[in-house]
Amino acid sequence: MTDTAVLPAVSSPPPPATRARGVLRQLGVDTAYSLVSFPVAIAAFVLVVTGLAVGTGLLVIWVGVAVLAATLVAARGLAAVERSWLPGVLDRPVPRPAYTPAEGRAVRRLTTPLRDPQCWLDALHAVLRFPFAILSFVVTVTFWAVALGGITYGLWDWSLPDASADPDNTDLLELLGFQSTSGRRILFYTAIGLLFAVVLPFVVRGAALLQAQLGRALLTSRAATQAELGRLAEGRDAAVAAEAVALRRLERDIHDGPQQHLVRLGMDLSRAQRQLDRDPDAARETLGEAAVLAKEALEELRALSRGIAPPVLADRGLAAALAAVAARSPVPVELSVDLPEERLAPAVENTAYFVVSEALANAAKHSGASTCRVVVVAAGPALRVTVEDDGRGGAVLAPGHGLAGLADRLRAVDGVLTVDSPRGGPTRLVAELPCGS
Structure with missing residues (x-):
């Protein structure tokens, strides 16, 4: 029989319309992420910094333990919100780490968040995320404003004050040393708007990814480690189970096969020894039967050894x-x-x-x-x-x-x-x- 290699089908690139829809969709996702995550980042920063400061200050009267635990639980909830946004921005699934379950008495259950490393990573993310969220929000709003304002400048140029009527009122064209007229301004600002519109998807994408990668590093890194440890544990358990099953089967097969033949062989040899003097012919017959039993036992042992690495x-x-x-x-x-x-x-x-x-x-x-x-x-x-x-x-x-x-x-x-x-x-x-x- 001959194996036939099957060549994978060569997929054609998506049409331009499909690519354009994908770019616009990703631009919408990245823009929404940068805009919505900004107020959430502010709330997370204020909540976590305040909670950690108050909880640390109150540790001397033990009330701080409850405050710190509540702060970490809140950070965990805010981190869950961030994880729900990351797949759309990163365009791939994001693993979710396993938190330490709350077990034991009331005091031990209360301090569970304090003993969970992931909760502290969630709190760290709430603090470090804040400047990245500001940068992402400012960049997104600025580029969208310049792009939309420049493209639509011809619709609202008439509403701006006339520079010729007020010497202190100068526009960008005049600052660059050019004579400013209505037509030139419209053409100039429209060109700037188009330029910003072209680079808008890339700039917004970069700003969103910068913030999202921080979340991926702090909020999902332990999940990959936990998954690897779980996989190794499953492999270890599988190896133990396989060896246990093989050992039980080997013990059963030895007991049911070669052991019975060897017991019978020993009995036949003892009988042949007793018959040797008084009935040599019967002894020879018994020894022949013993030889057959020895051969069968040897064949069964060889069959059983196939699961054991041979020399x-x-x-x-x-x-x-x-x-x-x-x-x-x-x-x-x-x-x-x-x-x-x-x-x-x-x-x-x-x-x-x-x-x-x-x-x-x-x-x-x-x-x-x-x-x-x-x-x-x-x-x-x-x-x-x-x-x-x-x-x-x-x-x-x-x-x-x-x-x-x-x-x-x-x-x-x-x-x-x-x-x-x-x-x-x-x-x-x-x-x-x-x-x-």
């Missing part, structure tokens, strides 16, 4: 280990391995080996396949393992199924397992894991 993997690398797995598979395997010269990380090699061995074992047991294809490729920073068979299909990646253990092992090393197995086949398992894990 060839540590000594000769992943390619040699996969070749050994493919050679002893009951289903014929077409193996293709493309790996770099340097060895991969041990966790990556062990996981890839386990994925291939388990997938081939499942195919031999459940799929009814006549052939399997294994492709292992190190493409850039990721290792891609593909196992495909021509069996009956129907494999699902769900809790309680065998593939769930593979998914847990991959998640422990930041990997992902994808299963495509329609009814009637074929079944295709794709595991992707970072090479540097």
